[in-house]
Amino acid sequence: MKRVLVAAALAAVGYGANALPVQAADGVPGVDVSNWTGEVDWASVASGGAKFAFVMASEGGDFVSPTFSAQFQGAADAGLIRGAYHFAQPHESDGAAQAEYFVQNGGRWTGDGITLPGVLDLEDNPYKDRNGKDNCYGLSPKDMVTWVKDFTKRYHQRTGRQAIIYTTASWWKTCTGDSAKFKANPLWLARWGADPGELPKSWDRHTFWQSADKGTLAGGQNSFNGSESELRELAISAVELTVSGQAKSRRSYTITIANTGPHPAGTIKISGRAYGGQKVVKAPGCKFSGTAVKCTVAKLNRGQKVRLTFTTKAPAKGSVGMRFTVGTVELNLKAR
Structure with missing residues (x-):
């Protein structure tokens, strides 16, 4: 069964899988969960201060998280704003095909006021021993930029929203050549530590920050770079x-x-x-x-x-x- 390995990807930034949990210092707190998180006590997450949750929906072109529906609905039932994310496997199929797969398996945005735009999760290849690819999945920076463009373009066509991009500054620099072509897509920056640190070239600010893989709340520890009302505005969307x-x-x-x-x-x-x-x-x-x-x-x-x-x-x-x-x-x- 395929899985998402957030810990493996972020180890390259300098924090191992057993690092002590670090809470985000500023912003609106939230969490991210996957099939590896299992059953979540969402009432406890909400009472602990979280206001939003990202939930893994799909990976590549052939895996849907078996816990997605329960986690996604559970977050909403607890009063959290929620969003779905897709773990990219750029060597398996083109970006448009994976965006389509994501939309069909949980990533479809709805204007219900509690659903965030979908997330494209881009990080180090965790399956190098199995697929023989490097951290960039065997793609050149030029080809990776094309892949990301194809994904974000199709997602926008299907939902009318700009996909959020989750990545590290290190991966973005290595695998896209630090492309500056995605300024329209909100950034969810992954960096475990006390501050967000360096930003990839496409952005002059982060929208979300993942500061740790575990902490006092279930799943990864995150913050939204803004107010709670601004977080709700991101879920609602404006006419474009x-x-x-x-x-x-x-x-x-x-x-x-x-x-x-x-x-x-x-x-x-x-x-x-x-x-x-x-x-x-x-x-x-x-x-x-x-x-x-x-x-x-x-x-x-x-x-x-x-x-x-x-x-x-x-x-x-x-x-x-x-x-x-x-x-x-x-x-x-x-x-x-």
């Missing part, structure tokens, strides 16, 4: 919109708004203004007068997008364009 635009000519402009988040988006307001001596002469579905235009998109379901086209009357020469505001996003489409 992607806005892009193009000046197709001196007289034609388009903007595209896509709902890339997990929730439907309603009442999206767009305002724009032409400059350079132009006037707006056509804006289907929008109100316009002179240089100004205002539009409202009533609703965009998850995965949907809308494209708006604006036509202007422009002078023959001079710099022209249109500026748009969509929420906090500002676009300046300058035509030649």
Whole structure:
């Protein structure tokens, strides 16, 4: 039976499996558990001060933790915010396939207010004696970055959330070349000791910190780097919109708004203004007068997008364009 070996992976950081337990000094306390933890007294975990729990759901492409359902539900029943994690085996199958396996076996995010985004667990290969691979599973840094990109991209496509990445600074530096390409993914940093220490290059702050493999609470000892209300906000998620635009000519402009988040988006307001001596002469579905235009998109379901086209009357020469505001996003489409 496959298993997750958090202790083996973190030994490389300088703390052995028998190290004395160290409690996280700051932040909101929490735990992580797996099939090796077994039955958990969740009421005791909650009364001990924990506010969240990460639960192992799957590994590679063929193992589901037999204790996942009971642990995941038990954490919720005790009033904890919970999240699922996937122990990566990058040599077995591609990242997209393992993300799909994770989503189908416990990693699917739900907007119930108590479920955190899923976690991609990346650490030293614990099965070197069996699979003959090195700590990076036989992948080059370039190939590992591709693998992680494929996993996080598919997870986002399936859930609308950015997967949390669990790793050590040492593993990330060695196995990804200290890639800086994953700033959008929250970091769960593993480092046993009194402080988080060095961060991998992709991040300027950690979101979660695993400070010990055992302590006064069941499982690994963790903290959230923020307030309890911020932890709940991470579980709830906000509407995510992607806005892009193009000046197709001196007289034609388009903007595209896509709902890339997990929730439907309603009442999206767009305002724009032409400059350079132009006037707006056509804006289907929008109100316009002179240089100004205002539009409202009533609703965009998850995965949907809308494209708006604006036509202007422009002078023959001079710099022209249109500026748009969509929420906090500002676009300046300058035509030649």
